[in-house]
Amino acid sequence: MFTTVLIANRGEIAVRVQRTLRRLGVRSVAVYAPDDAGSVHVRGADEAVRIPSYLDGAAIIEAARATGARAVHPGYGFLAENAAFARACAEAGIVFIGPPPEAIEAMGDKIEAKLTVAAAGVPVVPGRDERGLSDEQLAEAALEVGLPVLLKPSAGGGGKGMRLVRAEEELAEAIASARREARGAFGDDTLLAERFIDGPRHIEVQVFADAHGNVVHLGERECSLQRRHQKIVEEAPSPLLDAAQRAEIGAHAVNAARSIGYVGAGTVEFIVAGERPDERYFMEMNTRLQVEHPVTELVTGLDLVELQLRVAAGEPLPFAQDDVALTGHAVEARVYAEDPARGFLPTGGRVLALAEPPQARVDSGVGAGDEIGSRYDPMIAKVVVHGRDRAEALRALDRALAEYSLLGVHTNVAFLRKLLARPEVVSGDLDTGLVERVLPELNADASVPEWVLAAAALERMNAVTPAGDDPWDAMDGWRVGEAAWAPHALVVDGGEPVEVRTRGAEVAVGDGEPRRAVLSEDALVLDGRRHPHRRVTGRDGAVWIGAEGRAWSVRERERLAGGGTAAAAGGVLRSPMPGTVLAVKVAEGDAVAEGQPVVIVEAMKMEHTVVAAVAGTVARLPVRAGDQVALDAVLAEITPEEAQ
Known part of the structure; x- marks a missing residue:
């Protein structure tokens, strides 16, 4: 060693x-x-x-x-x-x-990979994969394969450059855009055409090989829950396959690894027809450890990193294929720094507080006080659980996600809980298009509980209470003769302002009646009902509240540079994601129309144009091209025409 x-x-x-x-x-x-x-x-x-x-x-x-x-x-x-x-x-x-360089090269090119494994008897997706096809020849190949067809870059992965074409009139534009994206992402615009499998499932097999000729598989993982070709939830084993099908797909994976002289840990990915699990085709091989390897570790009891080390040190695998046994069921959910309510734009910022579920395995690279930026992949953690069966594992994962709390950065944890509760997921009726189909329903409920607004208002009140004795300095509603209501215009996650009034131990949200509220360190008691939560205030004054896997950022509505209050429609423009200011399209004092581009922000190779939500005059521009900005950082202030 x-x-x-x-x-x-x-x-x-x-x-x-x-x-x-x-x-x-x-x-x-x-x-x-x-x-x-x-x-x-x-x-x-x-x-x-x-x-x-x-x-x-x-x-x-x-x-x-x-x-x-x-x-x-x-x-x-x-x-x-x-x-x-x-x-x-x-x-x-x-x-x-890792594997030999020759194995990396053999599987790094999708065209060569398909030809190599096909020669070894591994079934591949029907298609055309000759090199050097012109746009016209590629269109002809797509029609020959039969619509719907999937256009895929020969180089790279992660869904970049992939286009699904269902109609002949869509082919020309799909080929052009796929080439552009592939060229930009991988420096190679070579495309191949594959038959699109309706209702496909993404199933991958973990293989291991040593330098002594031994190759085994460690079972499969179901990776069909994806968004934009990126995996969200993975599990082992797949609920689709029986023992005979598992053995057969495992044998195909082993043959694929043998065909290139593989050594080390690798993953062979297959596309499987959901209603016909015997129809399974090789897609590609990842010549490395996978993000989702923990679910394989939990059902096999093996440490894959230790096996990597021992194989790399020249040791033979310490077991044979017949020694591999799968026990129970494991499920993994990926926690991303992204905001589902904003179209899954990457988020970021400082981690103000972090609590991880003690009963789950959490593979994480962040801690309280860390800064999550926009330079790297937005995945920040994986929550992994094991159960005696699939139902128990799914319940355990939901409990673990409910206890996972990260404040200071928006994540997809609440979205994951909603996804896991879907009847299709519970029953195991999965396919790679499921998440996109149910996305509107998963993002439908964006309501903010009243108790969250009440807790934030009371926390803000505690924060602004002055230390001195002059009552005229207080912001708690004091007036001569009696206590008065203190008004707050609170904005939750960049939404519309909501009026909340506080007076001592009373709080009123919107037009609602006053209610008795007592705020403690870890809960709010509202009209006798206790709402446990975690709460912390950031440097910018935003109050972060987290409960049951959800998190809310609550701040007071800003006032414009000229002294007037920002219009509810958006006099203050904020960055939708952490990133770099690419361009500022206006200057202070300029008149702008509603919908006019003001600032362009880029993060993770994604550009977002921030437009004026109201017509008016640019009162302040605190950023310029090249500046790094945080999520929700103020980009511009516009004095609405009405205020003028």
Whole structure:
């Protein structure tokens, strides 16, 4: 076994690898980019080295040499499937904990991968995958395969550049846009055409191979719950397959790995016809550890990172195929820094408070006080549970998500709970289009409970009570002779202002009657009913409240630079996501029309144009091109025409 291993990654995967290294007594070395200096994976390592970028292979190899690391674990993402980096490690005398470069290359090109595994007897999706097809030839190939057809880039993954075409008149534009996106994302606009399988399920098989010719599979994972081709919830085993089907698809995965001389951990992905599970076709192979590997670990009892280390050190696999047994059921939910109510735009900011469910496995790379930015993937944690059967596992995951609380950054936890409660999910009737079909229903209920507004108003009142004795300085509704109602115009998650009035231990929301309210550290008692929650106030004055997997950000309505109150329609423009200001389209003093572009913000290669919600005059522009902005940061203030 290695004595020192460098982890060429960040976040939750780096922390996950550190956990196994610590258990085995192996020294861990972290690398970090300048903006990650205080992150959890740096704090948890035995030694840490600063590098310019996680994509700087030369700097990573130099860090390994300097720290005495004999091996590099690439995690997933970044350089994990970079054949050139794997070769550079070998040339430097450092073990790359992954497959040989030739295997990475063989599976990195979808066209070559299909040809290779097909020759080994693995079924592939019917289609046309010749290189160099012109737009006209690709259109002809699509019609020959038969509509609906899926256009896919030969390079890359993650759903980028994929287009589903159902009508012949859509082909030309779909080909052009798919090429543009593939060229921008991967530097290669080669496309292939595959038959689209209606109601498809995404099922992948975990394989492991050593350098002694042994190849086994560790069962399958169901990954059909996806949004925009990105997985959200994964489980093992799949509720679709029986024992015979599991053995058959596992054998196909093993043959695919053998066909390229694979060594290490890998995942062979299949598309399966939901109503005809015997129709299953190879899609691609991921030549690395997968994000969703914990569900396989929980049902097999194996530590896949430890197996990676031992195989990379030259040891044979310690078991044969017949020794692999699946026990119970495991489900994993991915927690993303994104806001479902805003079209799943990436969020970010400082983690003000974090509470993780003690009864679940939580693979996380963030802690309280950490800053979540827009430079990296928005996934911040994985909540994983195990049960005796699928029903028990789903119930356990819902309980765990209800107890997961992250304040300061909007996440998709409440969305995940709604998804898991869907009857299709409970019954196991899944397909890759399910989430998109039910999305309007999952995002339908955006109402804010009255108790949340009451708790925020009382918290704000406590925060602004002055320390001095002059009653004229108070903002609690004091007046000569009697207590008076103190008004608050509260904005929840950037929505419309709601009037809330407080007077001592009384609170009134909107036009509602006064109600008795008592606020404690961990609950609000409203008319005798207790509402437990977590609550914290950020530096910007926003009160964050979390309960049952939901979180709300509540702030007082702003006043404009000129002194007037911002119009309910939006006199204050805020950033919809953390990112970089690409362009400012107006200047202070300019007259703007409703709907006119004001500022363009970019994050995670996604541009968002912020437009004027009211007609008026630009009163203040606190940002300029190139500025980094946080979620909900003020981008501009517009004095509405009515106020003028």
